[in-house]
Amino acid sequence: MSTGGYDVVMEIHEDLINTFLRIAYCLGRLPTFEGIYTLPVPDVPPDLLEFMDIGYRVSLAREPTFEVTDTGGLQITIRGEAVITLLGSISFDLEAQFRIAAAPEFDQPTRQFRIECSEALIEDLELDNRYHLPASVLAKLNQILAIGMEAFLTDEVTTIELSPVIFSADLPFMPAGxxxxxxxxxxxxxxxxxxxxxxxxxxxxxxxxxxxxxxxxxxxxxxxxxxxxxxxxxxxxxxxxxTTHPKTMDVMGSYEYDPPSFVDFLDALIDWGTAILTGGLVVTEVDLDRVWIEAEATMGFSKFTFDLLPGNAVSLSGSVNLEIGVNVYMQITTTTNLFWGLWEVDETTSTVELFDLYASGITVIINNAEGIVTLDSSRRLMVTLTALDIDIPLPWSVPEFILDYIVDWVVSRIVSEMPPIVLFxxxxxxxxxxxxxxxxxxxxxxxxxxxxxxxxxxIGTSGANTYAPYIANMNSGEVHVRDCDWAHRIAQRNRVYYCTLEDAIADGYNGCYYCLREYDTG
Amino acid sequence: MQRRFKVDPERLKRFSFEPFAGLQRRIAEDHDLKRRLQEDLPGTLEEEGIVVDDAFRQMVSDQWHAQIEADTRLIMATIPENRKPYYRMVQSGEPVKVRVSIDPKTGEITTVPREEGP
Known part of the structure; x- marks a missing residue:
């Protein structure tokens, strides 16, 4: 049993995790962090205290990559850009590569995969050494940076969402709440x-x-x-x-018969209609206009029992409580001849009720039902019925053509009105x-x-055009934030999408005067 | 559908609704009675002492439905067994049993009588 006895098992490939990390990076879900680290030097004169502060600001330079290790661990590799500020105004740019050990989690409220970061290790550090600091100072800077980044990565960014919502907690036809x-x-x-x-x-x-x-x-x-x-x-x-899905339904139906359906009863129908209308006392000619049936029923469905069988087969059984009324009518036009055919004196169209049938408390048994498990259009797991035995205890000895309609109608209504069998x-x-x-x-x-x-x-996702925060215009050479009115006016063929403003500027785009004024160089 | 049929009075004789049966016997001999019934059926019945009220109508309906049941049994007895599977099931006191197949793609339902096994 692949599920190991759990109710639901979800397995996700690292390629998909990396796809969603790229999207998270582009959406800015992996944030910048910044702070101040104070050197632990004792007895510093008050006017020199500010020189003990080391400021840092770290952002991701590229999207992280996720990997399942051969030893069964998880790790994320992050390359970050950092700006270190010393003595209040001296700034150093550097890039650091971190490897973070993590453990997988499934988040109950959101029903998404997450990873919990447990420890971080700096693998690589590149410092823009414009100030020619001594090596010992650089080493100390690395130590400070390592402490700050570890604290951030383990305390402030401990979980990263990795997946779409694996399954909904909502079933169809349920009350809110x-x-x-x-x-x-x-x-x-x-x-x-x-x-x-x-x-x-x-x-x-x-x-x-x-x-x-x-x-x-x-x-x-x-x-x-x-x-x-x-x-x-x-x-x-x-x-x-x-569920709010109805389990008891009222249904109605009717059907017009064609003569071949009741050919065995044709003479009898004429006799029955004429007899009740005339008592057999007068000579008439009869036009048989229509023969039809009307039915109505109340159906109450019980819960099905089901069992999975090998080879995507499901066996099911259940029952329906039925109350049913059926009426069969004929419409005839009688012509009464006076003087035996010399002229017509009375033509009357009448509706005659031939059968008035009613029964309640009928238990229709559904047995040996077969189905298959399918995913419906919303990707819910459902049972689709393919065959079933239905036993209908009917108490009426009426002509077969009437029983034919009643049985076919009851069966079709049961099948069409049956509540769904929702599995997941x-x-x-x-x-x-x-x-x-x-x-x-x-x-x-x-x-x-x-x-x-x-x-x-x-799993595939919609393209960067649906989520990239920056949109550049190849025609004008400007880059805009996504919500800028000018961004909306860019023709599709001229659009270039960027996850970071730095990449857009590096490609030669100029900031929009209205939404990115600080990056507008004219 | 309209199809015209001429009614056979001989066939109607089995519907011997009392008191109509007495009138039917007299019509054969009394042409004037026949003419009066054709001209004014309700009025003539009243003249002959036949009160058409709810009790009368119920009595006639009961007799009429009884004849329909009798006619149905007779006619069904002449129909081959393979053309009346549901009727046979009902007559034997069994539920009507069918096997239903549903096309999973089209939803089309096919129903066939189930006469062997459980």
Missing amino acids: EAYRLPIGLGAARVFPPSVVMGAVNLLGYTGGSSTAVTDFTNGHHIGIGINEAAMHRVYDFWWAH PAVIEQTLPGTAVSITVSGETLEINETEALVTMN
Whole structure:
């Protein structure tokens, strides 16, 4: 069992993590940090205290990269730009490369993968040595910088969101409110070298599962989501108990019969109509205008029981409580001849009710039902029915053509009105929370075995045009912030998107007079 | 659909609604009665002492429905077994049993009687 007994297992490939780190970097989700470090020198005269302060400002020079190590650890490599300020006004530019050890986490409230940073190590440091400081001073600067960056990276930026929302906590047709969202409990996290990170959660108070029993089922895809059958039952039971989807419906139907349907009863129909209208006392000719049936019913559905079978098959059973009324009518026009055909004296069109049928408390049994597990258009896990046995205890000995309609109508209404069988909410929400970045899914596979459903897919995102904070105009040579009115007027063919203003300026663009005035050089 | 049928009075004789049955016997001999019934059926019935009230209508309806049930049984008995699967199930006291297939792509429903097994 790939899910190891957990309700839900989510596995994510490091390539996808790096995709979302690039987006996070471009969106500025990996912030700049700055502060002041005071040298621990005792007994400094008050007028010299300010010279004990070392200011620092660090920002990311490039997007971080994430890696699963061969030994099963996680690390992030960050290259940062730092500005160090000494003696109040002397500034040094440098770049530092950090390697950060991290552990994977699945965040319950947001249902996204995150990583928890545990320690940072400076791998490389480049200082713009314009002031020719002694080596010993440089070494001390490195120590200060290391302390400051470690503190920042472990205290202030301890978690980084890495993924889209893996699955929704919202089921369809549920009341609003937190009580009707799926409660999620943390299970475990684990790394599958060389490239996959796993998180497992349980639902609705369940606490079982073993991380050592979980296997990598991504098969090279960006994401794999495994859902245990036990979780499906818990989700369906929870949904059935609270859903606003109607379980009892009133339905109506009618049907006009064509003569071939009742050819065996043609003479009888004429007799029945004439007899009730004339008592057989007068000679008439009869036009048979219409024969039709009207039906109405109240259907109350019970919760289904289901069981996953090998090869993506589901067996189901249930019942429907039925109250049904059926009326069969004919419309005839009778012509009464006076003087035996010399002229017509009375033509009357009448509707005759041939059958008035009613029954209540009927239990329709649904058995040997078969279905398949599918992902619907919202990527919710559902059961799609493909076949079923229906037993309808009808108490009426009426002509077969009437029973034919009643049975076909009841069956079609049961199938069409049946509440959905919801096994799991939507997987992979359509947008990255708090952004305009949309998520696309491709290469989707759904494998069902007897105990679980395994979904794998590749994830794509909308392009930089939907999230890059800076937009340059190839025509005018200006760069704007995204929300600038002038940015909105740039023709699509002239747009160039940038994640950092520095890159745009390095490419020769000038800041917009209105939105980036400090970078407008005229 | 309109199709014109001439009614066969002989066939209607089985609908012997009392007191109509008495009138039917007299019509064969009394042409004047026949003419009066054709000219004014309700008025003539009243003259003959037949009060058409709710109780009368219910009595006639009950007799009429009973004849329909009898006619149905007779006609159904002449229809081959393979053309009346649901009727046979109902007559035997069993539920109507069907096997339903649903095309997962189109949603088209196919229903066939299920006469063997559970």
